[in-house]
Amino acid sequence: MSLDIISFVEPQSPSIASPCVNVCTMDKATGWCLGCARTIREISNWSAKPAEERRTILAALPARKAELASRKG
Incomplete structure (x- = not known):
């Protein structure tokens, strides 16, 4: 008797591009x-980070960029 084993894999989130x-x-x-x-910690291993972590990092970037721009002044 043969048993067919079906393996289910969680669907992967679409790739979230690096903001580099x-x-x-x-x-x-x-x-x-x-x-x-x-x-540096956020940059390292970007593609290996879970999608939710990448989304959280991306959400913080506009405020950071604004702060960096205001400091140039």
């Missing part, structure tokens, strides 16, 4: 990249 803009310079005061506004 190839301006990899860190702001000493904030620890954020001047290009994408992420920390």
Whole structure:
């Protein structure tokens, strides 16, 4: 007798693109990249991070970018 085994895999979230803009310079005061506004920890292993973590990071970036822009002034 043969048993067919069916394996179910959770659907993967669509890829969430990295916000990197190839301006990899860190702001000493904030620890954020001047290009994408992420920390080194957020940048490292971006593609291996769970989708929810990537979405959380992306949600924080507009405010960070605004703060970085206001500091240039």
